[in-house]
Amino acid sequence: MTNNFTGIIAILALSIPGFFINLTVLGRKRPAESLALSWLTGSVVVTLALYALNTYLNIGLNPWVSVLTFMTVTFISLLPPAGNLTRFNLYIKNFFKTFREKITPIKAAGYILTILLLVSFITSFFFPVADWDAITVFDFRAKILFNEGVIKDMTIMTYAGYPMYTSLLHYWAYLTGLWTAMPVYPLFTASFAAGIYFVLKRFLTKPVSLLITIACLAAPRIFANTFIAYTNLPYTVFLILGALYIYLWTEERDWRDLLMGIILSAATFWVRSFPFAVVNFGLVFLAIPFIKKYAKYLSLLTIGAVLVLYFLPVTHAIADYLKWAVYEYYSPYWVVFIAFFLSGLFSESKNWFWILAYTGYGLVLLAGTFVFNQKWPGYYQGIYDAVRRMMIFINPAIILAAISIFPKQILVKKDA
Amino acid sequence: MKFLTKLALVASIATTLIFIYLFYLESFNYDNYVFATLHFNLKRFAIIPGIFWSSWTFLKFKKSLKLIQLALLITFCFVSIPAAINATGMVAAKSHQILLGQDYTFQKSLYKTFGNDYVFINFIKNYLSTEPTTTMIIPPNKLPWRHTGNPQIMNSLLYPIETTNNTKYGYPYILISSEEDGAAYHLWPDFKVPAKEIIIYNWETGRPDIITGRDWNPDEWQEQKPWGLIIRK
Numbered sequence: 191m192t193n194n195f196t197g198i199i200a201i202l203a204l205s206i207p208g209f210f211i212n213l214t215v216l217g218r219k220r221p222a223e224s225l226a227l228s229w230l231t232g233s234v235v236v237t238l239a240l241y242a243l244n245t246y247l248n249i250g251l252n253p254w255v256s257v258l259t260f261m262t263v264t265f266i267s268l269l270p271p272a273g274n275l276t277r278f279n280l281y282i283k284n285f286f287k288t289f290r291e292k293i294t295p296i297k298a299a300g301y302i303l304t305i306l307l308l309v310s311f312i313t314s315f316f317f318p319v320a321d322w323d324a325i326t327v328f329d330f331r332a333k334i335l336f337n338e339g340v341i342k343d344m345t346i347m348t349y350a351g352y353p354m355y356t357s358l359l360h361y362w363a364y365l366t367g368l369w370t371a372m373p374v375y376p377l378f379t380a381s382f383a384a385g386i387y388f389v390l391k392r393f394l395t396k397p398v399s400l401l402i403t404i405a406c407l408a409a410p411r412i413f414a415n416t417f418i419a420y421t422n423l424p425y426t427v428f429l430i431l432g433a434l435y436i437y438l439w440t441e442e443r444d445w446r447d448l449l450m451g452i453i454l455s456a457a458t459f460w461v462r463s464f465p466f467a468v469v470n471f472g473l474v475f476l477a478i479p480f481i482k483k484y485a486k487y488l489s490l491l492t493i494g495a496v497l498v499l500y501f502l503p504v505t506h507a508i509a510d511y512l513k514w515a516v517y518e519y520y521s522p523y524w525v526v527f528i529a530f531f532l533s534g535l536f537s538e539s540k541n542w543f544w545i546l547a548y549t550g551y552g553l554v555l556l557a558g559t560f561v562f563n564q565k566w567p568g569y570y571q572g573i574y575d576a577v578r579r580m581m582i583f584i585n586p587a588i589i590l591a592a593i594s595i596f597p598k599q600i601l602v603k604k605d606a
Numbered sequence: 607m608k609f610l611t612k613l614a615l616v617a618s619i620a621t622t623l624i625f626i627y628l629f630y631l632e633s634f635n636y637d638n639y640v641f642a643t644l645h646f647n648l649k650r651f652a653i654i655p656g657i658f659w660s661s662w663t664f665l666k667f668k669k670s671l672k673l674i675q676l677a678l679l680i681t682f683c684f685v686s687i688p689a690a691i692n693a694t695g696m697v698a699a700k701s702h703q704i705l706l707g708q709d710y711t712f713q714k715s716l717y718k719t720f721g722n723d724y725v726f727i728n729f730i731k732n733y734l735s736t737e738p739t740t741t742m743i744i745p746p747n748k749l750p751w752r753h754t755g756n757p758q759i760m761n762s763l764l765y766p767i768e769t770t771n772n773t774k775y776g777y778p779y780i781l782i783s784s785e786e787d788g789a790a791y792h793l794w795p796d797f798k799v800p801a802k803e804i805i806i807y808n809w810e811t812g813r814p815d816i817i818t819g820r821d822w823n824p825d826e827w828q829e830q831k832p833w834g835l836i837i838r839k
Contacts, residue, residue: 306697313700320715322759330762337766369712401682408686413693417700526681533674595678 194315197368201377203260204362207267208232214270215453216446222391226384227454229377230427234457237358239263241341250339253365296397303404307383310416311376317417318370319360324419327352329371332360355460356421375423379416382427383407386590389434393441394593402592406430409585410520411578421462426583428457433470434590437543440476448474464580465558469550476543485542489531492549499556508559508570515574516555516581523585530591544591551584607665614662621655622691629695634702652688659683716763723753723785726833727763729807730781733814733835734767741768742779742835745794752787755794773797778838780822782806784831791831796824799836806834 208231212224239259243249291297319329331354335341341354360371383403390399407413415423435451438444455470475481481488500509517524527548534545559570559577570577628648632640640648660683667676703710716724734740744760745751753759760769760781770777773795782804783794799822806815814834822836 302694306694309697309701313697313704316704317700317710318712318715320719322719325716325719326756326758326762330765334765404690405682405686408689408693410689413689414696417696522681522685526678529674529677592678595674 194368197315197363197366197373200366201363201368201373202229204232204236205229206232207235207260207264210264210267210270211235212450214267215450220446222388223385226388227381227431227450230381230385230431230457231453233359234355234460235267236260236263236362237355238460240358240361241354244339244341251335251341251361252339256362256365296400299404300400303383303400303407307376307380310379311373314372314376314417315368315370317372319372319419321418321420328356328419328421329360331357332364332371335361336364351463352421353460353463356419356424360419372417372419375419376416378423378427379407379413382412382423382431385427385431386434386586389431389438390593392438402589405589405592406586409523409582409589411582412586415582420579422579422582425458425461425464426586428454428461429466429470429583430586430590432456432458432467433473433547433587436470436473437590437593439474440482440543443477448477466551466554466583469547469554472550473543473547476546482540485540485546486535489534489542489545489549492546492553493531496549496552496556499553505556505560508563509556511571511574512552512555512559512577515577516584517552519578520581520585523588527588527591530588530595533595539594541594544587544594547587548584548591551581551587555581611662611665614658614665618655618658618662621658622687625652625655625688625691626695626698629692630698630702631695633696633699652692653684655691656684656687659687720753720759720763723787724763725812726807727754727760729812729814730835731764731767733805734764734779739766739768740779741770741775741777742781743773743775743777744769744771744781745783745785747771749789750786750792751783751794752785754781754783754785776838780836780838782822782827782832782834782836784833793824793828793831795822795836798823800839801836802839803837804834805837806830806832809833 205225205228208228209224211231212227213221216224236259239262240251240256243255243259244251249255293301319325335357356374359374363371363374383406386406387399387403390402394402412423412426415426432451432453432455435447435454437451439448439451451470451474455467458464458467476485496509499505500513502509527545531545533539534542563570625648628640628644628646629652632638632648640646660680663679663683664676667679671679713728716728720727742760742764744757745755747755747757755771757769757771761767767779769781773780780795780799784791786792801820801822802818804817804820804822806817808815821839
């Protein structure tokens with residue numbers, strides 16, 4: 191029980207440097223978002239520091255070195271000039287005030303979601319790491335690191351080339367005396383929900399923000415991954431939140447959003463060696479008025495490219511396989527995509543960000559599978575479940591397209 | 607119309623609660639439990655609460671929302687509500703399991719993942735626990751040796767012992783595997799090995815039968831389908 195208590199504190203402590211880094215990036219006026227994303231940025235920065243220390247400075251990892259690294263990172267995160275946190279204090283006061291107000295159906299849904307996430311976090315302390323890849327790769331590397339303290343040596347015994355992010359988080363959990371590293375994963379789900387909600391709440395009403403958040407969490411396999419120690423959920427969280435901030439940049443042109451979007455998107459390379467974040471980086475250019483003006487034609491072009499690749503003899507087999515393995519499997523989300531696309535086309539929509547994100551991810555998937563097939567011919571056909579798991583982020587991407595469907599007068603907050 | 611809207615809401619809430627309970631039963635027991643016991647295809651009919659919520663959404667918002675917005679909300683009811691119900695049932699089941707004090711250990715999770723193969727691999731790990739760290743030769747990384755031939759699995763389960771599929775090395779330990787996962791039985795090693803000891807795992811007692819002074823000849827063992835370890839001369 192004591193181990194669980196220190197474990198909870200140690201795991202949540204990663205949020206401290208994350209919170210202050212976020213405040214520096216997003217500005218002191220956005221404490222809610224900074225808090226929502228604090229665990230994500232904190233965990234990335236601390237694990238990167240541990241990795242750099244061990245790999246480049248050859249310093250063996252042990253409890254003292256690890257805690258000292260955490261404290262140093264936290265200290266550095268506090269260095270940027272301290273601003274006024276009155277808004278944060280006000281936010282906390284308002285947060286507690288809401289409990290005394292009348293419960294509306296929307297508020298009830300928010301409470302249920304919070305309780306669900308909290309219970310998921312608590313229950314995770316009682317379940318072991320399970321499933322193939324988690325046991326043989328991510329968790330195993332953490333255990334070697336815990337015993338030997340050296341990252342370089344373990345590549346001989348495990349799959350080389352997988353980034354160390356989640357393994358270092360497992361290592362951090364074991365360092366605190368926890369018997370399982372599972373509590374790490376509900377924190378990704380909670381960060382995903384809180385991140386989407388608080389970002390959307392900046393320009394949408396609370397009910398719509400909450401509805402979109404619930405829809406994103408209820409997208410296939412997202413919530414279920416809370417209880418699986420794979421990298422698919424962390425990858426999705428960084429990729430989609432990164433895209434969301436880049437979307438804000440294209441709409442509001444606040445450089446802070448762009449910076450946060452790039453940080454979160456770049457962090458995906460620390461979670462998995464997949465290139466989907468290049469789509470996020472490409473979408474940054476939608477902020478250029480000339481490109482934004484022709485975004486509709488760009489969307490038509492990308493969908494045309496998908497259709498050409500589908501019928502092209504060289505890529506048809508792979509495209510057809512992906513249609514079956516991913517898009518049809520995740521039905522009816524592709525239907526929603528088509529509905530959004532057609533609606534945008536006929537309503538002269540100017541918002542093509544999420545349509546381009548969805549098709550962009552699809553094109554990268556197609557290109558990636560094509561390259562993979564050149565290296566290991568035919569192997570992709572047997573790993574359809576891994577492909578499905580890898581692509582769990584495409585459905586939240588299309589859900590977020592709902593932002594552009596509702597007219598501003600309904601969605602925009604009165605005080606925005 | 608008001609009566610219909612209220613009726614749809616009551617039906618929505620009622621079916622939501624019923625399906626949360628059914629998903630709770632499924633997660634608490636095992637996959638397909640509801641079908642096995644109640645002969646009810648839960649995954650196929652999980653859309654029922656979604657239908658009621660869609661009806662309620664339609665009746666409630668048909669005048670205040672545009673067609674595309676209404677269509678989106680109805681899609682949300684069909685797609686997201688069953689998933690949210692599933693998630694709630696799953697979390698409820700996990701909470702109940704903990705409250706009942708069910709014992710979950712890492713060993714149990716390994717057994718669940720690798721089945722009886724884990725029992726054998728764990729035996730090998732314990733048997734060699736007093737030996738200095740070494741490398742063991744395992745079967746080729748292909749079927750039928752899905753687990754025992756996979757160096758990543760074997761490395762993680764036998765740690766700190768390392769494993770290799772390369773039989774050219776003169777490492778002292780060679781694994782004996784009769785694993786038949788996904789392909790026909792093929793005893794390994796399928797070649798002769800001069801042996802100091804042959805350790806055969808007894809599946810009934812969980813203890814080793816140690817044979818000394820006899821080399822490994824696969825032809826002599828085909829019938830027994832043995833699992834164990836060869837210590838080379």
